Amino acid sequence: MLKLNKASGKKGIKLLATLLTAVLMITGCSGGSGGSSEGNWVSIEDRYTVDPEKPAWQLDKKEEATDLTWYVNADWWNTDFGKDIVTKKIKEDLNINIKFITGDDTKLNTFFAGGDMPDLLTVFDSNSPVVQKAATWAMPLNDLAEKYDPYFNKVAAADTLNWFQLADGKTYGYPNYSNTQEDYDSGNIPAKTAFIIRKDVYEALGSPVIGTPEEFQNVMKRIKQEFPALIPFGFNAVGEGTGSLGDTLQDFIGVPLENENGEFYDRNLDEDYLTWLKTLNTVYREGNISDDSFADDGTAFEEKVKSGKYATMLLDGTPQQGGNLQIYMSANPGKEYVAIDGPQSTKGNAPTLNQSGITGWMINFISKDCKDPAKAIQIFTYLLSEEGQTLMNYGIEGETYQTKADGSVELLPAVKDLQLNNADQFKKDYRMGEFMFFGHDRHKALSADAFPEAIKQMQEWGKGKLKPHFILENISPDQGTPEARALSAINTKWNTTLVSMVRSKDDASYDNALASYKSFLGENRWEEIVKVRSEKMKLNKEKLGTQ
Numbered sequence: 001m002l003k004l005n006k007a008s009g010k011k012g013i014k015l016l017a018t019l020l021t022a023v024l025m026i027t028g029c030s031g032g033s034g035g036s037s038e039g040n041w042v043s044i045e046d047r048y049t050v051d052p053e054k055p056a057w058q059l060d061k062k063e064e065a066t067d068l069t070w071y072v073n074a075d076w077w078n079t080d081f082g083k084d085i086v087t088k089k090i091k092e093d094l095n096i097n098i099k100f101i102t103g104d105d106t107k108l109n110t111f112f113a114g115g116d117m118p119d120l121l122t123v124f125d126s127n128s129p130v131v132q133k134a135a136t137w138a139m140p141l142n143d144l145a146e147k148y149d150p151y152f153n154k155v156a157a158a159d160t161l162n163w164f165q166l167a168d169g170k171t172y173g174y175p176n177y178s179n180t181q182e183d184y185d186s187g188n189i190p191a192k193t194a195f196i197i198r199k200d201v202y203e204a205l206g207s208p209v210i211g212t213p214e215e216f217q218n219v220m221k222r223i224k225q226e227f228p229a230l231i232p233f234g235f236n237a238v239g240e241g242t243g244s245l246g247d248t249l250q251d252f253i254g255v256p257l258e259n260e261n262g263e264f265y266d267r268n269l270d271e272d273y274l275t276w277l278k279t280l281n282t283v284y285r286e287g288n289i290s291d292d293s294f295a296d297d298g299t300a301f302e303e304k305v306k307s308g309k310y311a312t313m314l315l316d317g318t319p320q321q322g323g324n325l326q327i328y329m330s331a332n333p334g335k336e337y338v339a340i341d342g343p344q345s346t347k348g349n350a351p352t353l354n355q356s357g358i359t360g361w362m363i364n365f366i367s368k369d370c371k372d373p374a375k376a377i378q379i380f381t382y383l384l385s386e387e388g389q390t391l392m393n394y395g396i397e398g399e400t401y402q403t404k405a406d407g408s409v410e411l412l413p414a415v416k417d418l419q420l421n422n423a424d425q426f427k428k429d430y431r432m433g434e435f436m437f438f439g440h441d442r443h444k445a446l447s448a449d450a451f452p453e454a455i456k457q458m459q460e461w462g463k464g465k466l467k468p469h470f471i472l473e474n475i476s477p478d479q480g481t482p483e484a485r486a487l488s489a490i491n492t493k494w495n496t497t498l499v500s501m502v503r504s505k506d507d508a509s510y511d512n513a514l515a516s517y518k519s520f521l522g523e524n525r526w527e528e529i530v531k532v533r534s535e536k537m538k539l540n541k542e543k544l545g546t547q
Contacts, residue, residue, distance in 0.1 A: 039139040039368040044148060047374070055385060056149035057094050057378040066094075066375045071101045071118040072362075073108050084431035085395050094382060096375060112137070117369040120376055122437060126175075126359045127474050134172035138365040139373055141171050141380070148374040155384040163358045163543055174380060175360025176439045181544075184355075184468050188445040191462020192319060193248055193353050195342025197312045200335040201227055210312075211344040213279035220288040223311045232288040233280075234310030236317070237301040242498050244316040247354070249276065252314065252342070254349030257472055262541070263534040264475070268494055269518070272347050280502045281510055294499055308332060314342070318455045323423070325454035336454060339461035352467035356441075359473045364437055383438040393443050393450065395432050401447075409447045416449060470544055475536040483532055486525040493520045 048059035079100035444450035477483035504510035541547035
């Protein structure tokens with residue numbers, strides 16, 4: 001998942017400071033003082049003999065349960081283990097007890113400072129020193145698989161392992177939702193972005209085309225006239241970023257990912273994109289974009305989605321809004337939101353919608369201090385396997401789901417009813433679709449129950465519109481460098497500039513905001529940043545075998 005243009009302000013400065021600290025700690029710690037710098041290579045002589053054709057968790061005769069500590073760098077993570085049907089089955093199959101610990105970057109740093117490393121560790125920022133310096137504190141998955149569980153190589157994606165390979169030729173972390181080119185080609189990855197409109201509004205307007213800036217502007221006017229209680233156009237909460245008006249809108253209108261020489265292309269200043277920002281400014285000045293849309297936080301935005309307050313939306317993250325869209329759909333039959341083509345490129349470019357890229361989201365590691373790395377790599381293998389993926393998504397056959405004649409699966413009626421009508425109890429009892437350290441969309445394609453009804457038409461609309469953004473992943477300057485600090489400032493400046501441009505009260509204000517941003521680029525190492533990004537894009541292409 002691309003996170004460009006997200007970090008900003010005080011939060012960004014604080015994050016930078018803590019990560020800089022992490023660089024020092026990781027460099028000096030070399031694996032933590034509590035364990036071997038080479039890793040805790042335990043013997044499995046009395047437990048099992050590895051078999052490349054069979055997962056080690058099925059071979060391991062270790063009788064006593066293995067206690068492992070797993071740190072997740074997210075305060076919101078559910079730390080329960082062994083109580084719901086999913087983690088209870090994992091506990092039984094692998095004979096393990098997992099104690100989850102959660103926290104933020106500050107807590108993450110304490111592990112490296114104190115040397116008391118957890119057995120397993122999950123982080124989210126692939127560009128952070130924690131990930132880039134993983135060879136100093138984590139065990140290589142390649143070696144763990146060879147020594148303890150060669151079946152891991154049958155369930156891990158070779159492209160993903162190659163993508164995370166460090167300079168020593170080894171891979172230390174494995175992510176969830178890592179989509180390879182093969183995954184994109186399979187058609188099993190649904191689009192998560194859509195321009196949506198309330199069905200009743202769309203039909204009352206005569207199903208208009210909203211492709212050009214003029215059409216968009218006119219339809220917003222009509223909505224305001226004919227549905228005065230609605231906000232004509234909405235978008236994801238802006239917060240400290242750009243909501244869905246940044247890279248999401250750029251993808252929607254097909255702004256190129258690179259220039260004609262295959263180098264970094266400044267999509268923020270693309271002529272086509274700026275034409276649409278100017279259009280949004282016109283729509284704003286006509287009163288058809290609410291000022292509240294720039295002030296609402298995520299919760300306020302979700303409440304408006306849930307109540308159908310917006311007539312149209314450029315929505316990024318339809319699965320994340322699936323529950324809110326479903327609540328509105330269930331309460332307002334015939335008025336549900338539907339995806340239409342919406343704004344289109346003025347230059348004829350096709351949409352290049354993004355999805356979780358090959359970098360994925362949560363990145364999982366086994367530390368050098370791990371008490372039982374053999375058991376740890378077994379967990380990786382188990383959760384990546386078809387058996388583990390099915391368990392995490394659908395539970396246990398006969399208890400929570402059944403397999404249909406065509407090979408697809410469906411939840412049993414009582415489980416489905418709980419999912420639809422008592423989400424909190426469903427989560428507590430089953431936790432299906434949540435324990436996703438190694439989750440992947442390809443397994444959600446096995447069942448119509450994997451996504452709410454409210455977003456299925458949107459996913460259908462998105463077919464054929466996804467384009468991998470692999471070449472743009474992890475191309476920011478390394479953290480701690482002058483270029484990284486300059487880019488953080490530029491991102492903050494762009495976020496505020498974009499909002500100022502859309503909210504400008506006249507043409508002069510719009511032009512001044514854009515000119516100020518362009519000047520800021522020249523004053524903040526922009527040329528050096530572009531050079532770094534182009535070099536990293538070249539490396540990405542080499543990894544992908546496209547250059």
